[in-house]
Amino acid sequence: MAPALRRAAIVGGNRIPFARSGKRYAQASTQDMLTAAIDGLVARYGLQGERVGEVAAGAVLKHSRDLNLTREAVLSTALAPTTPAYDVQQACGTGLEAAVLVANKIALGQVDSAIAGGTDSASDAPIAVDEGLRRVLLDLGHARTPQQKLKAISRLRPGNLVPAPPRNSEPRTGLSMGEHMAITAAERRIPRQAQDELALASHRNLTAAYDRGFFDDLVTPYLGLKRDDNLRPDSTLEKLSSLQPVFGRSGRAADLAEPTMTAGNSTPLTDGAAVVLLASDEWAEQRRLPVLAHLVDAETAAVDYVHGGDGLLMAGAHAVPRLLERNGLTLQDFDLYEIHEAFAATVLAVLDVWNDEEYCRERLGLPAALGTIDRSKLNVAGSSLATGHPFAATGARILASTAKLLSERGGGRALISICAAGGQGVTAIVEA
Amino acid sequence: MPTQPTDRYAQFVGTAPGTWLSSQLGLPRPAELRRAQPGKRVLDGPALVVGTGLAPLRADLADLLRAAGTDVLDELPEEAADHGGRLAAIVVDATGLREVAELEQVRAAVVPAFRRLAPSGRLLVVAAAVDEAATVAAAAVQQGLEGFVRSAAKEARAGATANLVRVRAGASAADWASTVEFFCSGRSAYVDGQVVTVGPAPAAAPAQERERPVAVVTGAAQGIGAAIAEALARGGAHVVCVDIAAQGEALAQVANRVGGTALHLDITSASAPAALAEHLRTRHGGADVIVHNAGITRDKLLVNTDADRWASVLEVNLAAELRIDDALLETEGALHAGARFVCLSSLSGIAGNRGQVNYSTSKAGVIGAVRAMAPLLAKRGMTANAVAPGFIETAMTARMPVATREMGRRANSLQQGGRPEDVAETVAWLADPRSRGVNGQVVRVCGQSLLGA
Structure with a gap:
């Protein structure tokens, strides 16, 4: 008989400060960073030698050698070596999706405790060999006779020796994420100033959160870095508005509107790792560990950005109304909103369509618009524009911070939405 | 573990040419100190436990060290005995001394033994609290022991130390056991010439130790x-x-x-x-x-x-x-x-x-x-x-x-x-x-x- 469902508790989190790529963590691997993030969590909650139910984490930019990345990281930590682990990958949704997976196992009683998270390094990104060279090398491996070997080698051309760097573009459209977002921003007419204001708020909120010690039990310094090095405490609207646009300067976006997306209102390539500790209430209580909040429900959506009319990063807008309906809630029934700032325009576009009667009826199949939210409840401790965005690490960063924010205010409900490549979006409700 | 700075001079003095040179020149010759290791005994050789005057604590001191696996002697061994007659510790119960003349007993007991003190050996004098002395002479005698111990500490060689433990009236063996053990063991390697007073456990102290404090x-x-x-x-x-x-x-x-x-x-x-x-x-x-x-x-x-x-x-x-x-x-x-x-x-x-x-x-x-x-x-x-x-x-x-x-x-x-x-x-x-x-x-x-x- 299946046991009664129980809500998974969020006990706490840990991350290393996020670093702009090619800087402080240029020599660190994804596994190094994930290990450091887990070890910091272990130290905070005294989990040395503990067999945690499971660890689920992943990386978006992943080396072929890292086929068992999370398990290998676990073996390097102070956790019991008998702790099972597996890799998850859902682009920028990885961290949150991993948390949802382990939370469901906790809910079912299959595990009592779990760590979820993600790690990414744009500095240490894999570089693949040319496809032609790869075929030659594989055939060489299969060849038995000298003649067969010679034949394989004879197919080699100088051009095959040029390595293939990682691509930041969607395989089906050839457009980068920024170019995709620029199209959506142009379609929705998201003003430049609103984007810069959102970016400024992110830096200010993150600075204030650091200054009041909010991250003292959420962040552990790594390789000498103590705060996210993308954070600009002294940023101003003047500085942000002086930046040149970098996306939407050509193609469909340029046909529709003036380019608005700059390096200031877009996230930079970032290195980092983050994890979150989830458990049953009983497990936490037995160890006198806190329960900051509970992960109540989650919904992942995908949009047909290739042929349909939805933007690449708009899936969160589709997932949330389903989540609301299932839980009998309206968009306004939340005390906090955490919408991942892949780009300032992403957040603004999602808020824009939710308040658009036509979009809600036609695209989301709703009877009416979801309406607006109180912007003072949005990303109150800063988000990805200020912290940076190591793809797979973002979900655990947001989930742990959100749980702590709810716990600090003595209770409440939060909505999390994270957009991801491939036209996907992972959303969740957290309550304390 | 972060590496500790190395004392290169001490390392050099530990070598044969270093020993010769430093003794010819009269330079300091730091010894490698005995330090505690898990599983190691409190003392790695015999302890001479002597009482002077009434010596009310001598038997308890001897029992404590015996329980810690130490061979307890009540008189100086022959030089040919085990360890070459070397002593890992000299423990003197001087709590009962009241008269100046009685201090001679301390001198007489310690002098022949002090030469036999092994490297990183211990001279531990157990005394009474001065402010509890019944007479002026007793206070003077008990205070005098501090001068004795502090000077002996300066003369002790090869990493040996000398310390003084004062036991207040009413303190039981259970109250001073951890302190005597500490001063005899390698845990006190760098504690030298110190005076510590132990009193009776406060009445409000819990009877039971916690399993994992x-x-x-x-x-x-x-x-x-x-x-x-x-x-x-x-x-x-x-x-x-x-x-x-x-x-x-x-x-x-x-x-x-x-x-x-x-x-x-x-x-x-x-x-x-x-x-x-x-x-x-x-x-x-x-x-x-x-x-x-x-x-x-x-x-x-x-x-x-x-x-x-x-x-x-x-x-x-x-x-x-x-x-x-x-x-x-x-x-x-x-x-x-x-x-x-x-x-x-x-x-x-x-x-x-x-x-x-x-x-x-x-x-x-x-x-x-x-x-x-x-x-x-x-x-x-x-x-x-x-x-x-x-x-x-x-x-x-x-x-x-x-x-x-x-x-x-x-x-x-x-x-x-x-x-x-x-x-x-x-x-x-x-x-x-x-x-x-x-x-x-x-x-x-x-x-x-x-x-x-």
Whole structure:
């Protein structure tokens, strides 16, 4: 008989400060960073030698050698070596999706405790060999006779020796994420100033959160870095508005509107790792560990950005109304909103369509618009524009911070939405 | 573990040519000190336990050492005996001495034995409390023993030490056992020429020891703090390792190494005392040991000490500590019955130090605080003691100018610097549940430094 469902508790989190790529963590691997993030969590909650139910984490930019990345990281930590682990990958949704997976196992009683998270390094990104060279090398491996070997080698051309760097573009459209977002921003007419204001708020909120010690039990310094090095405490609207646009300067976006997306209102390539500790209430209580909040429900959506009319990063807008309906809630029934700032325009576009009667009826199949939210409840401790965005690490960063924010205010409900490549979006409700 | 600075001179003196050269030139010859290792006995050779006068504690002292696996002798062995007649320790019960003439018994007992003291041997004199002496002569005799021990410590060779333990009236063997053991063992390697008073356990002290006591160590990310965390964890404690968030990386490594927990806390922040009390109450159900180790230096000559340098040192080293103590003592459930406070002072706080007016003031303040707290805490079955390190080999001393460093290393009876673990073991002894009779004491870990002696 299946046991009664129980809500998974969020006990706490840990991350290393996020670093702009090619800087402080240029020599660190994804596994190094994930290990450091887990070890910091272990130290905070005294989990040395503990067999945690499971660890689920992943990386978006992943080396072929890292086929068992999370398990290998676990073996390097102070956790019991008998702790099972597996890799998850859902682009920028990885961290949150991993948390949802382990939370469901906790809910079912299959595990009592779990760590979820993600790690990414744009500095240490894999570089693949040319496809032609790869075929030659594989055939060489299969060849038995000298003649067969010679034949394989004879197919080699100088051009095959040029390595293939990682691509930041969607395989089906050839457009980068920024170019995709620029199209959506142009379609929705998201003003430049609103984007810069959102970016400024992110830096200010993150600075204030650091200054009041909010991250003292959420962040552990790594390789000498103590705060996210993308954070600009002294940023101003003047500085942000002086930046040149970098996306939407050509193609469909340029046909529709003036380019608005700059390096200031877009996230930079970032290195980092983050994890979150989830458990049953009983497990936490037995160890006198806190329960900051509970992960109540989650919904992942995908949009047909290739042929349909939805933007690449708009899936969160589709997932949330389903989540609301299932839980009998309206968009306004939340005390906090955490919408991942892949780009300032992403957040603004999602808020824009939710308040658009036509979009809600036609695209989301709703009877009416979801309406607006109180912007003072949005990303109150800063988000990805200020912290940076190591793809797979973002979900655990947001989930742990959100749980702590709810716990600090003595209770409440939060909505999390994270957009991801491939036209996907992972959303969740957290309550304390 | 961060590597400790190496004392190259001591290494050289340990070689054959080094030994020859240093003895020809009359240079200091620091010995490698015997230090405690897990599984190692309190003493690695026989102990001569002698009584002078009535010697009411002699039998208990002998029993204690025997129980610790030591071969106890009541007279000097033949030179041909095991160990070449060498003694690992000479323990003298002088508690019963009342008349000046009786001091001759101490001389007569110690003189022939002292030559036989093995490398890193121990001379431990057990005496009575001077303020409890019935007569002027008895007080003079008991005080006189301090001069005897301190001079013997200066003459002791090859890493041997001499210390004095005063036992107050009413203290039982159970009350002084941990202290006698500490001074005989390698844990007190760098504690030399010290006087410690042990009293009866306070009536309010809990009868039962906790299976896994909880200890808090501030400034635990590195150096002496990390060593204290390790020593307390070796003794079975769960250690809450506290340091500022910026030290989090090293702190997590220490916490994971000792199987404790890391807590990022700026002890000087206004919210810190309440936050720590709440953390200890909710996460651990109360703490058993509080070690105030966090400290900073902002060295300048007095005439160049501005208000900032003054305030920051006094804030971290003294004011924050006092606020935390108040909060812990006032918060129901933050401390267990019988809790121990161990506060890190410094030789600078006793002797003063050029360029450290602010630091010395704060560290002398720590001693004042401990002495004032002790009688108040005793009523609750708790204790407060101070540990004052001398020259300890750390990353900080490694950065000193060579001449200053060499002066620091050699200007003590053991002619070398101590190690962080020497301070840590001293803290662990004071934190030991069995040390409940040790209260309000200031113990130097300085190899009997020439400073402030």
